[in-house]
Amino acid sequence: xxxxxxxxxxxxRLAIKGFTRDARSRNVRAPRHWTLLIxxxxxxxxxxxxxxxxxxxxxxxxxxxGVASRLAVGRVTPMSLVFIRWLAVCVLLAIxxxxxxxxxxxxxxxxxxxxxxxxxxxxxxxxxxxxASAYYTTAVNITLLQSSIPPMVLAMSIVxxxxxxxxxxxxxxxxxLVGVSLIATHGEPLKIMQTQFNHxxxxxxxxxxxxxxxxxxxxxxxPLPPLVFFAALAFAALVTSFxxxxxxxxxxxxxxxxxxxxxxxxxxxxxxxxxxxxxxxRAVELIGPNRAGLFSxxxxxxxxxxxxxxxxxxxxxxxxxxxxxxxxxxxxAEQRAR
Numbered sequence: 001x002x003x004x005x006x007x008x009x010x011x012x013r014l015a016i017k018g019f020t021r022d023a024r025s026r027n028v029r030a031p032r033h034w035t036l037l038i039x040x041x042x043x044x045x046x047x048x049x050x051x052x053x054x055x056x057x058x059x060x061x062x063x064x065x066g067v068a069s070r071l072a073v074g075r076v077t078p079m080s081l082v083f084i085r086w087l088a089v090c091v092l093l094a095i096x097x098x099x100x101x102x103x104x105x106x107x108x109x110x111x112x113x114x115x116x117x118x119x120x121x122x123x124x125x126x127x128x129x130x131x132a133s134a135y136y137t138t139a140v141n142i143t144l145l146q147s148s149i150p151p152m153v154l155a156m157s158i159v160x161x162x163x164x165x166x167x168x169x170x171x172x173x174x175x176x177l178v179g180v181s182l183i184a185t186h187g188e189p190l191k192i193m194q195t196q197f198n199h200x201x202x203x204x205x206x207x208x209x210x211x212x213x214x215x216x217x218x219x220x221x222x223p224l225p226p227l228v229f230f231a232a233l234a235f236a237a238l239v240t241s242f243x244x245x246x247x248x249x250x251x252x253x254x255x256x257x258x259x260x261x262x263x264x265x266x267x268x269x270x271x272x273x274x275x276x277x278x279x280x281x282r283a284v285e286l287i288g289p290n291r292a293g294l295f296s297x298x299x300x301x302x303x304x305x306x307x308x309x310x311x312x313x314x315x316x317x318x319x320x321x322x323x324x325x326x327x328x329x330x331x332x333a334e335q336r337a338r
Contacts, residue, residue, distance in 0.1 A: 051286040055295035058279045063302030065272040066143040067310050068264050069134035075261030078131040079241070079248035081268065082124065084257075086238040088269035093231040104228050111222035115229075118221070119236030122214020127237075128244055129207035137200025138313050143303025144183055145204045147326035150296070151176045152212035154333055160216070172333030179325030180205075182318050226281050234273075297327050 048054075072081050094101070101108070108115070133142060151173045157163040165173075183201065221229060248254045257265055283292045300323055307313045 048282065049286070051283045051292070052295075054279045054283040054286075055292055056298065058276045058283065059295055059298040060302050061271045061276040061279075062296075062299045063143055063304075064306055065130075065268065066134075066139045066146075066303045067306045068268050068272070069131050069142060070139040070307070070311055072131060072261065072264045072268075073134055074258075076257035076265055077248055077254050078135070079128065079244040080254060080257065081131050081265060082127045083238070083241045083245040084265055085127070085269045085273055086123070086234055086241055088265075089234045089273045090231075090238050092274060093227075093234060097227055097231050100225065100228050101231060104224055107222065107224055108228070108232050111224075114222060115232045116236045116240065118214055118217050119233040120240040121210045122217075123233055123237035124240040124244070125210040126207045126214070128241070129203045129210070133200040133203035133207070135200065137198050137204065139307035139311055140304050140313050140315060140319055141183055141198070141201055142204050143307065144300045144319065144322055144326065145180060145201060146208060146303075147297075147300045147323075147330065148176060148180050148205065149208050149212050149215065150330050151333060152208060153215050156212060156216045169333045172329045172331070174329070175332060176326050176329030179322040179329060182322040182325065227278075230277055230281075297330055300326065 072078070076084075130142070154163075154165065154169060154173060158165055224232070245254075280292065283295075304315060304319065304323065308315050
């Protein structure tokens with residue numbers, strides 16, 4: 001991928017230099033669109049090597065996904081949003097990675113069931129519950145509750161693999177749990193037994209369990225190049241989301257997206273589904289998975305900010321306290337034993 005990028009950049013530079021040299025020899029000014037192309041190329045080349053910028057863009061897209069789920073309500077049905085999202089991603093990746101997918105066909109076939117299972121829970125199961133939850137809860141709650149995923153992954157490592165947690169990790173999980181309970185109980189955790197939980201919040205938490213399981217399974221993922229593996233997951237997500245789409249049509253809940261619904265679909269497919277994955281992979285290539293993972297703490301911040309600014313949702317004091325607790329809990333859980 002880096003070689004491909006380098007070849008493209010070199011070709012572009014040669015073309016631009018050739019054009020400008022020819023223009024100077026003829027005493028002709030370069031067209032404005034060429035000047036803009038040169039500026040955009042230099043900016044893209046500069047940003048491509050800035051991991052912090054790539055991760056900020058990635059987390060902004062992930063945070064915006066919660067807002068998109070709320071904007072989709074009434075504009076595009078949840079199961080069609082899931083299916084068309086992965087359909088668009090599969091078409092784009094099939095065109096871009098055709099030769100690579102052919103080259104790794106044997107490995108893909110050999111690991112098809114594991115890929116199908118991982119995508120079924122981590123991609124399809126997560127997105128189905130994620131977009132369905134938007135009909136019952138707010139985008140602020142959706143994004144903040146996603147902060148429970150890292151502690152869930154740690155808990156799975158402890159229970160399934162037998163990882164021995166440090167004291168800081170245990171404290172971090174408990175602090176994060178308090179933050180999540182603040183959201184679920186609307187700021188009154190002491191009345192947890194009397195609280196009538198929001199159905200949307202419950203759906204988000206179940207979705208987080210699915211994605212945590214997918215994340216946990218990544219430690220033993222098939223030995224495939226990242227882009228090829230992602231393309232395989234996207235295709236498996238398309239296959240496993242098709243029954244949900246059929247069920248929506250059969251029950252009469254399906255309707256074609258409105259014009260604004262297509263805009264939401266375009267953003268979800270190109271932004272959180274595709275661009276964010278490519279940016280994240282490049283960032284991991286530059287600084288490694290551990291340092292890149294720390295930036296995930298920005299997702300609830302961006303998500304809550306977008307929900308307030310774009311949707312005009314209310315941000316209560318208990319939301320701020322829950323955000324502080326979950327971020328502190330994640331930070332504590334990520335600390336090494338001293």
